[in-house]
Amino acid sequence: MTTYSIRSGDTLGAIARRFNTSVDKLAKANGISNPNKIYAGQKLVVDGFDAPKATGGGSGGSSYTVKSGDTLSGIAGRHGTTVAALAQANGISNPNRIFAGQRLTIPGSGGAAPSAPASGGGGGSSYTVRSGDTLSGIAGRHGTSVGALQQANGIRNPNLIYVGQKLTIPGGGAAPGRPSNPPPVGGVGGPKPAPGGSAGVTVAQLRGVMPNLSQAKAEQYLPHLNQAMAEANITTPQRKAMFLAQLAHESGQLRYMEEIASGAAYEGRRDLGNTQPGDGVRYKGRGPIQLTGRANYRAAGQALGIDLEGNPARAKDPDVAFRIAGWYWQSRNLNSYADAGNFREVTRRINGGYNGMADREAYYRRAQDVF
Structure with a gap:
């Protein structure tokens, strides 16, 4: 009997595509009444379906x-x-x-290992940071580590790199695409995941915390959410529960990626960095954690290598919005409070107070049941 073990982040639709079949056929073969309710570690019978295509095929x-x-x-x-x-x-x-x-x-040529990059002399090469880059991604592409990149370039905070920055790539690593060690799950240079933890949630888990989130939206958001959780080292059940509970409250179960109000109430708020006319509206709350104020847009943009101050509307796009939420969480050291079970302090550091505490706690209890 051929079986497949479900991994974190899998959906039945994705598995069906992988085995060239349909969700209905997979569900029927495995006695699954609700295709949205699958879980990591669950074994699926895949007898009779086409095996996934092998990688590293022909010359094309x-x-x-x-x-x-x-x-x-x-x-x-x-x-x-x-x-x-x-x-x-x-x-x-x-x-x-x-x-x-x-x-x-x-x-390319069937997955053969690429040649090493041209050396810049002295056993290393150089790389210019592009929009969307992370230090861990650059390290992985050049067969080195985040720590080695930091040391070679005098970078104290691995989250703070910027577009156009020239990095020295230390020599002696593996060829690009063949790192000697996998990049850290901490994504943008964060610490290694907590013991026993793994990044990512499933569609079923996400909708278990946010039952009013549609299946289509959950599937659309999931890869971006999981990337952000990996980058912010949100890897344990406790961290996941607190993070998703806060996002559920702040965004109305991910239904609102932009504040409904105009933002005029933030006009002139120097504590938010709103020093120019129109800043209140321009930098109103966006994303699942409702990033607000020019200063916060600038800080998030610098950390992620995206010009959010010049293009604030990008903060509501899923590919950026969830990374902002992960950055915000990590920059305020919220994993340490999550590990300590201090939901109240996590709330204060996100909200500045305890607004909506009962609603947040209700989501948290639901998330605890899920994880």
Whole structure:
């Protein structure tokens, strides 16, 4: 009997695509009455379905199935190609929008390891940071570590890199796409995950915490949410429960990626960095954690390598919005309070007070049941 063990971030739809079948057939073969209710570790019978296509095929290239937490730049780096080449080969118009279970064609010579980058002398090379880059992604593409990159470039905070910054890539690492050690789950240079933890949630878990979130929206948001949780090291059940409970309250179960009010109430709020006419409306709350104020937009943009101060509307786009929420969580050291079970302090550091505490606690209790 051939079986498949469900992994964190899997959906029945993605698994069905992987085995060239339908959700209905998979559900029927495994006695699943609700396709949204599957869980990590669950064994599925996949007898009679086509096995997933093997990667590393013919001379025209290979294929790769996107996993939860993947980014197009990370996939490109691991396979010795570029984001542009991947996007062109797969008809991807927005490189930030890929999803778990998506099958990608890897252009090139059948997945052979790419040649090492040209050396810049002295055993290393250089790299110019581009929009959307993270230090861990750059490290993975060049076969080095976040720590080595920090040391070679005098970077104290691995979250603070910016577009156009020139980095020295230390020599002696593996060729790009073949790192000697996998990049840390901490994403943008965060610490290693807590013992026993793993990043990512499933559609069923997400909707278990937020029952009013539609299936379609949950599937759309999940890869971006899981990437953000990996980058912020939100890997344990306790951290996941607190993080999702706060997001559920702040965004109305992810229904509102932009504050309904005009933002005029924030006009002149110097504590938010709103010092210019129109800043209140321009930098009103956006994203699942409702980023507010020019100063916060600037700080988040600098950390993520995105010009949010110049283009604040990007803060409501899912590929950016969830990363902002992860950055905000990590920058305020909220994992430590989550580990201590201090939901009240997590609330205070997000809200500045305890507004909506009963609602937040209700989501938290639901999340605890889920995880």
